Amino acid sequence: MMQRPRAVDPASPTHTRRGEATPFDAILFSSFGGPDGQEDVIPFLRNVTRGRGIPDERLEEVAGHYRALGGRSPITAQNEAMIAALEQELARREIDLPVYFGNRNWAPYNADAVRALHADGHRHALGLVTSAYSSYSSCRQYREDFGMVLEETALAGEVSIDKVRVYFNHPGFLEPVVDSLGRALASLAVQGHDAERVAVLFSTHSVPTAMAAASGPEETRVEGSGGWYVEQHLAACRWVMDQLHDDSPELPDWQLVYQSRSGAPHTPWLEPDVNDVIAQLAADQTADAVVVVPIGFVTDHVEVVWDLDTEAKETAQEHGLAFRRVATSGENPRFIAALADLIQERLDADFPRRVVTDFGGTPDVCGVNCCVGRMCRPTTSALDSAQDVERARAEAVTAGTSS
Template sequence: MTLVPSASAAAASGAEHIVEAVAYDAILLASFGGPEGQDDVIPFLRNVTRGRGIPDERLEEVAHHYRAFGGVSPINDQNRELKVALEAEIARRGIELPVYWGNRNWAPYLDEALQDAHAAGHDTLIAIGTSAYSSYSSCRQYREDFAEALQRTGLDGTVTIDKVRQFFDHPGFVEPFVEGVTGALREFEAGGLSAEQIHVLFSTHSIPSTDAARSGPASRGFGEGGAYAAQHLAVAEAVMAGEPSPWSLVYQSRSGPPTQPWLEPDINDAIAGLAGDGVRAVVIVPLGFVSDHMEVLWDLDTEALQTARENGLLATRVPTPGVHAAFVSGLLDLVLERRDGVPVAERPAVTSLGPWYDVCRPGCCENVRRGFSPAVAGVAP
């Protein structure tokens, strides 16, 4: 019985974890996309906000972030680097799996990637989304975009797309953050600060509270912040294991109207609040991001670091995984986990929440405003 649209035969039944080997013939690397020049900025933002009726005047309020960097988001170059690094790791291990890269919101688009794969005879794809956590924008929206791209290209029924599990607690994703936090703490301590004077802020993209509550399967009972908040908290706790410095989870990059509740506290508010609590330094950890794209460069490296300076605090921002060897190797491990049907007990996870599902559960990560649209790699709706 087929419960999962456009899935491999092994995943079509909708089991939580697929422990049957699948002969994938290519990897689909899927990302958000970003403008690569000043003329691209508004058309790109129209793509991001399509269906919401936001006028260009309001989009220009966000565009200045990109315009400050010449209209170029670093994300496309970062994905080019990640693709090259992943291909090198594949070659190093003697594996034959080509990598096709497609974006949701800017060229190269997913449609092009699917058409190129099909033209080369590669119709059984395993996708890697460049987001680690469970929410509408970081998981389900990718799955919906895959479904839409299959329809637009006429490849639905010909090309199958499975997706690797959300990798928030895979060692390859977590290790770079552990290295960054440990290094930052030791550097501040070497400068004469005590552990108690250093506060670690784990930052991730804020999302509407209603969407957060619906992230992950409802049966898990994650509470107000849903799986999205629970996953970040669990990873932060793992990163801080053995470290006595205080830490907290904060949010950034809010874009909704003031009347709509989003996850809080905002990182800038949190920094201002710490200044009077005996804190001398903050370590900013971009825990929700895989690379140094615009939300990191602007919201953290520009705004948050400025807020720290204004409040008399020392501050540093640790690296994202980027093309860290452990991260790249871990992504390939996630692909091979599905290719080889690795038993669940043998799959690495650094928190008790994982290993996460191979096939997303029914009703997972609903967008409250839009409802459910067709999606691959998960049981409907």
């Protein structure tokens, strides 16, 4: 089990700052995107890596993951199913907001969604993204993309887009993980695997260590903490295991591991890699089985299906270890309800927030220099001006509630 230094007190305004209730009139459901067929794979990867000068020969190495799955990423269909379920949940709550679907890297693009919502007469969109944690790539980059889309569409003065808070600590995101992990452990127990011989590996996307260190507001930076990105994952893992402890006094050891590393070999990224850990467990003869929990992901997209269901599973099999992979929260009704909660939080200042884990809450509005670093590209003027306005609103609300 990995422990790191903690940053700011969870009760501080850095964690609890709320935005002003806003009369949003549309939801922009934004995701990463994925190819729809074999001919889309390389163009999609060019979009993902644009500006980095990576030749197609290198992109083909990653393209093989998509091609092995028929060239079509499951992420689009998964997002469409989530949107359909969310629309039903919003209707049940009598929240009359249309949901528009846009992606950062493939059709339907965010720009298309913004043009559509504008054409339909909407002016204040709330951005709901398929990423639960704080970091540049999982939070700030979405905000930057919203700002660039407003400039690209020449709608920066007419349309506003605010992003919901990161939601790794909403019970609707974590409770389905608890249940799925419990079932996986129970199935191993039925097959005769003792808890002390099972290793639980919570897996998330590796990022450059510089990006991790810069995650979260500037005032939260603590040497060696791994930033909010690592802290939030560890808090989520602890909470999941604590819930299991209520029913199972004897639990296996666990640790946070990483997957899907990319980039130059000389650039430090978060470690250890899930495959390396599985191999080491076998070499040390400390486990007979592994349960991999994709705690850092929302749906079973390619990085889960390929990196875990294919590569990690093969590594376990090669070393004679039983293998289980826990499902992501995805279309689970509790997670869909959590997404509706995130929307309702921003519509109604009195709507109660559901927050678990010892990390504390997460703010509606990013703090000063939040999730920046040398890996980050400059922010746009549309983003900066919108962020300044929203931060001023939040500070006013915080001042009002604390007086």
